[in-house]
Amino acid sequence: MPDKILKIIPTHQNYLKIRKSGSRPCVGRYLIFFVLVFLLFPVISLAAVDSDNDGLSDDEEMNIYHTDFQNPDTDGDGFLDGEEIKNNYSPLVSGKKLIEADADKDGLPDRLEINLGADSTNPDTDGDGFFDGLEVKKGFDPTSPNTQKLSKRVEVDLKNQRLIYYLGDKKVDEFKISSGLPKTPTPKGAFTVLQKKPVVNYSGRGYNYPNTKWNLMFKRGPGYNFYIHGAYWHNDFGRPKSHGCVNVSYSDMPFLYEWADKDTKISIY
Numbered sequence: 001m002p003d004k005i006l007k008i009i010p011t012h013q014n015y016l017k018i019r020k021s022g023s024r025p026c027v028g029r030y031l032i033f034f035v036l037v038f039l040l041f042p043v044i045s046l047a048a049v050d051s052d053n054d055g056l057s058d059d060e061e062m063n064i065y066h067t068d069f070q071n072p073d074t075d076g077d078g079f080l081d082g083e084e085i086k087n088n089y090s091p092l093v094s095g096k097k098l099i100e101a102d103a104d105k106d107g108l109p110d111r112l113e114i115n116l117g118a119d120s121t122n123p124d125t126d127g128d129g130f131f132d133g134l135e136v137k138k139g140f141d142p143t144s145p146n147t148q149k150l151s152k153r154v155e156v157d158l159k160n161q162r163l164i165y166y167l168g169d170k171k172v173d174e175f176k177i178s179s180g181l182p183k184t185p186t187p188k189g190a191f192t193v194l195q196k197k198p199v200v201n202y203s204g205r206g207y208n209y210p211n212t213k214w215n216l217m218f219k220r221g222p223g224y225n226f227y228i229h230g231a232y233w234h235n236d237f238g239r240p241k242s243h244g245c246v247n248v249s250y251s252d253m254p255f256l257y258e259w260a261d262k263d264t265k266i267s268i269y
Contacts, residue, residue, distance in 0.1 A: 055082020064114060066103075066121045067091045092120060099173075099251050107133020108142065109255060112173055118142045136167060137259050152261065154228070156246055156268040158186060161238050163228070163248065165256060172259065175252045178231065178241035186244055187226060191218040191266040196257065200229065204243060209233055213250070214257035218266050228266070229253070 047059045054061075054072035061069035067081050068074045074081050077094035084091040090101035090110050098111035106123035108131075113120040118132050125132050125142050132142035139149045150168035156177065157164070164174040180186040195217040202209040204224075212229055219226040224244075231247035241247055246268075248256065 052081075054080040056085065065091060066119055097251065099255075102133075104132075106131040108136055112136070112255065113142075115171055115173055116142060116167070117170075136172065139167065139261075141168065141170070151265075152259070153265040153267065154256075154260065156186070156228070156266070158188070158269065161240070163246065163252075163256075165259070173252070173256070175249070176237035178234070178237050178239060178247035180242050180244040181240050184243040186242070186246060186268060187219055188268050191268065193260050193262050193264045193266065194218060194220065196260070196262065197227075200227065202243075202245075207243065214248075214253040216257060216260055216266075218268075228256075230257075 047057055049058045050056065051058050051069050052072040056065060056067065056069075058069040061067045061081065065081070065085060072080050074091050075084075075094045077084075079089070081091035085098075088098050088111075090096045090098050090103065092103040092110065093101035098114070099109050101110040102108065103110055103120045104123040108116075108118065110120045112118075113125075113132065116132075116136070118125040123131050126135075126145045128135075128145040130140075135142040139152060140147070141150060150170075152165070152167060154163065154165045156162075156179070158179050161177055161179060162174060163177045165172050193216050197215040197217065198213065200212050200215045202212055209232075212232070215227045215229040217225050217227050226244055226246075228246040228248060230250045230253035231242075232250050234241060234247070235249070237247065237249055
């Protein structure tokens with residue numbers, strides 16, 4: 001009696017055809033193939049499926065943005081979740097940008113929750129009894145109950161006009177800045193936060209910016225000091241604009257100011 005083997009037909013239906021053959025089947029090879037198919041298929045499918053056609057895959061909605069994968073407009077503001085993410089708006093809080101929104105009211109902006117892998121709908125992602133925002137500010141990972149304190153550091157990339165700050169190896173946030181103009185360059189090197197000042201009045205020849213919020217001093221100079229600080233007088237971040245300080249938008253600066261400690265390392269290159 002001839003043996004029966006299975007032969008895979010390479011069509012888009014991927015159906016099976018049973019063919020009689022006098023040769024013996026390679027059972028092990030086919031068994032391994034089918035095991036791999038059944039193991040991999042759910043993962044591939046979840047990453048590719050967008051059940052509500054909002055521009056985000058079901059996997060992204062469930063595991064990254066924590067939106068409703070069966071509702072294309074989770075916050076009901078008239079915009080698709082995918083469009084809101086694309087334009088840096090919160091799909092959970094109507095009318096708020098991701099850096100401004102705090103859906104679970106844990107003190108950690110939703111954009112930072114996404115960056116750190118935390119749950120923006122759960123104020124205590126790791127279930128250790130502390131709000132995510134407090135943990136990040138104090139130097140702990142909000143996604144792990146591990147009690148090890150992590151190092152903090154700030155990097156300023158002058159060439160690309162970007163600021164990035166880290167908690168251990170995890171990026172907390174990244175955004176555009178405005179550094180010093182060619183005639184008044186921002187100093188390069190390794191620094192630390194020397195002082196934190198909630199308000200500073202900046203003035204000099206041709207400029208006067210009173211009541212500037214969120215100021216991190218990193219270098220003292222002859223008659224003037226260098227800061228990373230909020231800037232309310234322009235919205236042209238991404239190109240040099242300042243008299244030597246590092247300008248940051250008023251939406252990006254508040255959490256950085258709260259998060260940074262005296263002696264936090266700053267690298268400017």
